[in-house]
Amino acid sequence: MEKKNVGIIGAGAWGTGLGQALARGGHKVQMWALEEEVNTSVNNEHENKKFLPGFPLSPNITCTTDIVEAATGKDFLIIASPSLFLAATIKKITSVKNIADGTTYVGVLTKGFVPSENGPRLVLETCEEALPECYKGNTVYIAGPSHAEEVAMGKITGLIAASENPKNSILFRELLRVPGLMVFSSLDVVGVQICAAAKNVIAVMYGAMDAIAESSNIIGDNTESLLMAAGLNEIQTIGVAMGATHSETFTSISGVGDLDVTCKSKYGRNRRFGQDIIKTDLLSKFKDIDDLIANIGKVGYLPEGAVACKYIHQLGQKKGLKLFITDSLYRILNKEITPPKLMEELLNGSMF
Numbered sequence: 001m002e003k004k005n006v007g008i009i010g011a012g013a014w015g016t017g018l019g020q021a022l023a024r025g026g027h028k029v030q031m032w033a034l035e036e037e038v039n040t041s042v043n044n045e046h047e048n049k050k051f052l053p054g055f056p057l058s059p060n061i062t063c064t065t066d067i068v069e070a071a072t073g074k075d076f077l078i079i080a081s082p083s084l085f086l087a088a089t090i091k092k093i094t095s096v097k098n099i100a101d102g103t104t105y106v107g108v109l110t111k112g113f114v115p116s117e118n119g120p121r122l123v124l125e126t127c128e129e130a131l132p133e134c135y136k137g138n139t140v141y142i143a144g145p146s147h148a149e150e151v152a153m154g155k156i157t158g159l160i161a162a163s164e165n166p167k168n169s170i171l172f173r174e175l176l177r178v179p180g181l182m183v184f185s186s187l188d189v190v191g192v193q194i195c196a197a198a199k200n201v202i203a204v205m206y207g208a209m210d211a212i213a214e215s216s217n218i219i220g221d222n223t224e225s226l227l228m229a230a231g232l233n234e235i236q237t238i239g240v241a242m243g244a245t246h247s248e249t250f251t252s253i254s255g256v257g258d259l260d261v262t263c264k265s266k267y268g269r270n271r272r273f274g275q276d277i278i279k280t281d282l283l284s285k286f287k288d289i290d291d292l293i294a295n296i297g298k299v300g301y302l303p304e305g306a307v308a309c310k311y312i313h314q315l316g317q318k319k320g321l322k323l324f325i326t327d328s329l330y331r332i333l334n335k336e337i338t339p340p341k342l343m344e345e346l347l348n349g350s351m352f
Contacts, residue, residue: 009089010110011032011039018109018142018146025177031070034065038051042061083114083307087130107140120312123141124189145157149267153180156180161185162188188246191245198308199258206271210275224263231259231325232250236255270305272303278339293310
């Protein structure tokens, strides 16, 4: 593919890591950052010291605090805004000419669910409602086992580009075919989104189990494999109930691949959060899960699984799903049960 102008709305770790990969491939990348300190460090020092410290960035990447500038005149626009601010962020760029007329292709990195008066909603559903009508069914969701740090370093990484529009999926696949990235197309936009959100919940529990294992003689590799397998089954249960269309989504890099790296990688914030629940009694700072989500900044990093847990728990109740891992984590985060008490329940026969 010829070199393109790419805008990235959101200069967090993942947006920056993918931007670096695109810039390494010769594309011209402009990121939008809310924080002036990010704008300054990217433009002046070629490093995102706040969200991806220690990784030098290509001169092909620039940054701006003007969101309209970041969206204007771009061939491709990638949304990397946190889910809680997604709709409000997108509405700031809908009047940009190339967005209003649909000439810019839009992809989305945001993971999780978006709260609404009618319950949690999927990310692409929220994006396409906020964007002009021409984008309905035409946005592309990008996910896969892809820690930002390794993507920034150029380590080989697989991604899925999912869209109801196969042409747009292929266009993003070709855009993202740069050194270090292997990209595959999918039509299962629901399944890929569910995998990207739900694996974070399993990773929190994996981290907690990993920490408990340090002082336990009954938890080992077998136990962690049990949790991973049960977690994958749970992700598939949620995905099918929400309308996933392809069973292979869950056995692909989007499903088992992303779950594996999120649970096991040293870069995993959700795994770290689970470990901190055990090792530092992190939850003592919060009254319940709502207090945790409202004050998530006090954690010091963003564990997406804590937020996703609440919404998947709600979806499970609404659809009558048996989601043992999600519901157990919800009880822990909501201060209804302690991890040791939960382990006691498990040993008494209340298994997955």
